[in-house]
Amino acid sequence: MSKLQSSTTVPPHSSSALQLSPKSLQISPPLSLSSEKPLHLLLLSLLPLHFAAEPLSVHAFDSDDSKTEQEEEKKESFHAKKSDDDYPSGEFDFQEIGAWNRFLVKLKMLIAWPWERVRKGSVLTMKLRGQISDQLKSRFSSGLSLPQICENFIKAAHDPRVSGIYLHIDGLNCGWAKVEEIRRHIFNFKKSGKFVVAYLPACREKEYYLASACDDLYLPPSAYFSLYGFTVQAAFLAGVFENTGVQPEVQRIGKYKSAGDQLTRKSMSKENCEMLTAILDNIYGNWLDKVSSTKGKKIEDIKNFINEGVYKVERLREEGLITNLCYDDEVISMLKEKVGVQKDKVLPMVDYRKYSRVRNWTLGLTGGRDLIAIIRASGSISRVRSPLSLSGSGIIGEKLIEKIRQARESNKYKAAIIRIDSPGGDALASDLMWREIRLLAQSKPVIASMSDVAASGGYYMAMAADTIVAENLTLTGSIGVVTGKFSLGKLYEKIGFNKEIISRGKYAELLAAEQRPLRPDEAELFAKSAQNAYEQFRDKAAFSRSMPVDKMEEIAQGRVWTGQDAASRGLVDAIGGFSRAVAIAKQKANIPQDRQVTLVELSRPSPTLPEILSGVGSSVVGVERTLKELLQDLAFSKGVQARMDGILFQGLEEASYDNPILTLIRDYLGSL
Numbered sequence: 001m002s003k004l005q006s007s008t009t010v011p012p013h014s015s016s017a018l019q020l021s022p023k024s025l026q027i028s029p030p031l032s033l034s035s036e037k038p039l040h041l042l043l044l045s046l047l048p049l050h051f052a053a054e055p056l057s058v059h060a061f062d063s064d065d066s067k068t069e070q071e072e073e074k075k076e077s078f079h080a081k082k083s084d085d086d087y088p089s090g091e092f093d094f095q096e097i098g099a100w101n102r103f104l105v106k107l108k109m110l111i112a113w114p115w116e117r118v119r120k121g122s123v124l125t126m127k128l129r130g131q132i133s134d135q136l137k138s139r140f141s142s143g144l145s146l147p148q149i150c151e152n153f154i155k156a157a158h159d160p161r162v163s164g165i166y167l168h169i170d171g172l173n174c175g176w177a178k179v180e181e182i183r184r185h186i187f188n189f190k191k192s193g194k195f196v197v198a199y200l201p202a203c204r205e206k207e208y209y210l211a212s213a214c215d216d217l218y219l220p221p222s223a224y225f226s227l228y229g230f231t232v233q234a235a236f237l238a239g240v241f242e243n244t245g246v247q248p249e250v251q252r253i254g255k256y257k258s259a260g261d262q263l264t265r266k267s268m269s270k271e272n273c274e275m276l277t278a279i280l281d282n283i284y285g286n287w288l289d290k291v292s293s294t295k296g297k298k299i300e301d302i303k304n305f306i307n308e309g310v311y312k313v314e315r316l317r318e319e320g321l322i323t324n325l326c327y328d329d330e331v332i333s334m335l336k337e338k339v340g341v342q343k344d345k346v347l348p349m350v351d352y353r354k355y356s357r358v359r360n361w362t363l364g365l366t367g368g369r370d371l372i373a374i375i376r377a378s379g380s381i382s383r384v385r386s387p388l389s390l391s392g393s394g395i396i397g398e399k400l401i402e403k404i405r406q407a408r409e410s411n412k413y414k415a416a417i418i419r420i421d422s423p424g425g426d427a428l429a430s431d432l433m434w435r436e437i438r439l440l441a442q443s444k445p446v447i448a449s450m451s452d453v454a455a456s457g458g459y460y461m462a463m464a465a466d467t468i469v470a471e472n473l474t475l476t477g478s479i480g481v482v483t484g485k486f487s488l489g490k491l492y493e494k495i496g497f498n499k500e501i502i503s504r505g506k507y508a509e510l511l512a513a514e515q516r517p518l519r520p521d522e523a524e525l526f527a528k529s530a531q532n533a534y535e536q537f538r539d540k541a542a543f544s545r546s547m548p549v550d551k552m553e554e555i556a557q558g559r560v561w562t563g564q565d566a567a568s569r570g571l572v573d574a575i576g577g578f579s580r581a582v583a584i585a586k587q588k589a590n591i592p593q594d595r596q597v598t599l600v601e602l603s604r605p606s607p608t609l610p611e612i613l614s615g616v617g618s619s620v621v622g623v624e625r626t627l628k629e630l631l632q633d634l635a636f637s638k639g640v641q642a643r644m645d646g647i648l649f650q651g652l653e654e655a656s657y658d659n660p661i662l663t664l665i666r667d668y669l670g671s672l
Contacts, residue, residue, distance in 0.1 A: 084195055084567065087467070087574045088593055090583030091190035094157060101364050102160045108362045116358045118161045119348040121339050124152065125166045126352040128182070128210070132174040134378045134421040134451045136601060146178050146451070148356045150578070153185040155355070157192040158363050162350070163339045164195035166331070167214065169207045175452025176283060177471035177563070179210050181577045195338060199331055203313075204228060212294045216323040218331050225313045229306055230284050232276050238266045245490025249518055251527050253534035254480030257558025259643055263484075267498060275559055282562045283473055295321060297626075301593040367598030370591050372582065373407040373416040375400070376603050380643075381425030381457045383432070395422055397429030403602045404436040408443050413600070415445040415585040418465060419578065423644040424456025427481055427533055430642050434540065437464035445588030449581035450474045450572075455560055456481075457642035459571070460537065463544040466588060469581045470563030470572045477571055478644045479541050480558025481533045483526075487517045521583075533640040545570055 101407065109117055126149065137145040156162040186196055198211035202224040211217045219225065241248060241263070250260035258272040263511070268276075292299045297320075305319060306346055307664035316322045326334075336347050360366065379394035407416045418437060424430065440446050441464060448454070448465035455478035462468050492498065492515055499515045510522050518526060547570055555569045557559075566572040574580060586593060 015278045020520065038121050063339050063449050064425055082573065084574050088583040088587050090576060090580035092185075092191065092579065094188070094191040100524070101158075102198075104364055105160055105362065107417070112359075112362050113357075115354055116362055118159070118350050118355070118358065120161050121163050121341070122161055122348040122350045123164050123166050123335055124156045124162050124355055125168070125349050127168040127170070128153065128172060129168070129170045130173050132172070132178050134178070134419065135376055135603075144352075146174075146181060149352070150185045151351060151360075152355050153189045154235075155360065155363055155365065157194070158187045159358075160363060162194070164197065164335070166349070167188065167198045167211070167337060168198065168201075169198055169211050169492055170201050172206050172210070176206070176286075176473035177450070179206055180471045180473060181215045181451075183210055184577055186210075186433070190215070191611050194266070197331065197335065199328060203316075204229070205287060212291050212321075214518055217321075218324055218326045219316065219322055220327050221313065221314055221325045222326075223313050225311075227659070228309065230280055230287075230624060232280055234268050234272070234276075236262055236263070236268075238264055245488070245492075245494050247487035247490070247517060248484060249487055249523070250482065250484035251530035252480065252482040252484075252558065253530050254556060254558025256560070257478070257480035257482060259480075259482040259558075259641070260484060278565070279475070279560065279562055282565065286472055297659075366596070368481050368596035370414050370586075370589070370595065370597045371412050371600050372597050373410075374419060374599050374601050374603075375403050375407060375416060376419045376553075376601075377433075377458075377461060378419075378421040378451075381422060381433075383426050383429035385545040395425070395429075395433075397433055400433055400603075401436045404433070404440050406602060408436075408440040413444060413547050414589040414591060414597075415447065416440060417447045417578075417581050417585055418461065419449045419451065419581075420454040420462055421451035422455075422456050422458035422461070423453050423475075424460070424478065424642045425643040426638040427457065427460075427537070430457035430460040431536075431540075433461050434464045434544075437461060438544075441466050447581045447583055447585045447588070450476055450563065453644065455644035458644075459541075463541050463571075467573045468571070469574045469576055469584065470566060471577060472562065472564045472575055474563035474566075474572075475560050475644070476563060476566045477561040478558055479538055479552070479556035479557070481530055481537060481640050481642050483530050483533075483640045485511060485518075486514055489515045489517070530640060537642060587612060601661060 023608040030226075096249065128144065128149070130143070132144045132146050132149070134146050136147050137143065153165070155502065156165060189196060195216075196214040197216045197218070198214040199218050200207055200211055201220060202221060203211075203219060204226055208279065238248075248260070248263040250264050252258075252260045255271045256275050258275070261269060261272060288299050288302050291297075291303045295302075305315075305321075313325065317325055332347055333343065336343060336345070339347070341347055377395045377400055381395045381397065383397045385396045385399065404416075407413050437446060445467075448462035448468045450462060450468065450470040451474065451476040452456075454462050455468070455476050459476050459478060486607060501509055501513055501515075503509050503512070507522060507525060510518070510525065536558045538552055539549055541547075541556065542549045545552070551570075555571065561571065563572055563575055567575055582597070582599070583593060586595070586597060591597060
């Protein structure tokens with residue numbers, strides 16, 4: 001266990017859709033997307049070949065007796081909900097670095113590790129590219145970590161050796177909530193009086209949104225540049241399945257619950273279109289508002305620029321949207337001038353990875369005696385770890401419950417923060433974690449802090465906390481469930497495969513017989529089971545949010561909301577990032593806002609053997625991880641799923657220009 005010191009404002013220590021198989025799939029050969037296979041055989045390799053008879057996991061939810069007890073508890077614990085303004089903001093409060101602090105830093109450097117020593121006047125460089133995880137990373141892990149990125153901003157603001165920050169922003173592949181969190185830290189860093197300069201080799205809407213917060217923004221003359229607007233795409237496989245003899249049988253409860261639409265529909269439903277349009281409008285409106293405000297432009301001017309279809313990067317400079325067109329070496333020459341380094345000398349620089357290893361105490365950023373536990377929950381939700389799962393891949397319910405109990409049973413923690421970045425998953429695991437978080441909340445304040453997404457099972461966890469904090473564009477809600485199976489009879493006929501089952505019990509073949517459609521009585525039981533699971537989810541959401549069930553029903557129905565819309569409907573309490581969650585935790589625990597606290601990470605990762613052997617992760621290990629996680633999702637899902645549609649989580653990231661057939665298959669795999 002490690003401790004991270006923090007003052008009042010701290011860095012945030014800082015997929016999805018449908019799983020259809022009710023039982024382990026048996027996949028012998030590795031998954032292949034080779035174009036040499038006929039399409040029906042390719043699809044067959046993606047489908048379950050064996051279902052073992054196992055009842056749906058609807059018993060994961062409370063019985064009527066426990067529901068009655070909850071009703072009584074609700075009456076006793078009911079309290080009026082606060083508005084956003086009633087919570088502390090957690091705003092960053094920069095303290096000027098004095099001569100004494102400068103001396104202390106120099107003194108501590110004498111006993112610091114060699115990799116913690118930074119030359120005076122150094123520029124912190126961070127390349128923000130690709131995936132950004134909400135989890136902490138071990139020393140041997142590859143990729144970027146949001147907690148460590150934001151912590152670097154905090155440390156650099158107080159470090160007298162760091163003169164400024166130089167950001168390379170290129171091809172971000174994360175949600176808008178993470179981008180908003182980093183953008184907030186850029187503005188906070190600027191309060192120190194130091195500079196932040198951005199360089200964008202490739203510039204699209206997300207990269208520009210982040211870079212627009214910097215003092216100066218440079219693009220190379222040949223930059224890949226496209227500010228054309230936002231899209232969301234949805235691919236549908238129903239027509240393909242018809243041609244190959246596959247019949248998906250899906251039960252999804254909630255008219256907005258679009259998980260499963262990729263398998264059963266040929267086009268977007270009216271409700272799904274309505275939901276996606278609202279989310280897209282929120283993202284587009286937020287982008288226009290923040291960019292225009294930052295660059296001192298009118299919203300209409302930015303909108304007209306987008307709609308003009310500008311393709312010459314020079315127009316960005318002419319419109320005042322960037323500082324200038326320069327190559328990287330030219331920007332570095334300008335940075336030398338900023339920090340007073342001679343042209344023929346090397347600019348002192350420290351990179352993201354090395355600076356992440358600089359400990360807070362060397363900069364005088366020590367925490368207080370009050371401890372707050374941080375529990376991180378990122379990825380798809382599973383109840384138990386499968387043989388194929390890797391360390392740190394997804395949320396393993398039984399492992400997270402251990403951390404929750406650890407925080408509950410220890411008297412040293414004054415409060416706990418559950419940091420969630422999950423589109424959901426196994427409904428039983430979600431319910432078990434909900435129960436443990438509720439128990440934790442009975443012993444000490446618990447704050448849920450949402451990252452990019454906390455929907456379906458992710459929201460299930462969050463709603464057990466005392467207070468829920470989300471970013472403006474966090475995807476949340478999606479209170480609904482989905483379950484299903486494939487009927488492969490026609491496909492089996494085409495490929496000459498046969499399967500016969502001998503069973504005992506009226507419904508024994510409910511989940512085992514994929515060679516035929518469900519009988520009417522089986523389909524009725526299938527639907528009732530899913531409906532029961534949905535009602536339990538909805539009722540617990542109403543109970544957790546102190547809301548009448550009929551009112552919750554209006555905003556449930558499987559609909560996904562952005563954070564701001566969720567807050568206006570009572571699903572979220574406050575808008576902000578991790579630092580605001582810490583401030584609220586201090587308020588709930590009666591800790592003065594000006595008193596420093598120590599944040600204790602209960603789930604700091606340890607390096608895996610492949611990571612160590614590969615030296616911070618080679619591409620081979622990356623491929624192996626992707627394949628194993630894919631097979632895990634395909635092979636070990638079961639029962640009812642509280643899961644958000646993959647279209648929302650992935651389609652809103654960026655448009656795809658890949659081969660349409662491969663894109664279709666990839667979208668399908670992404671929804672499993």
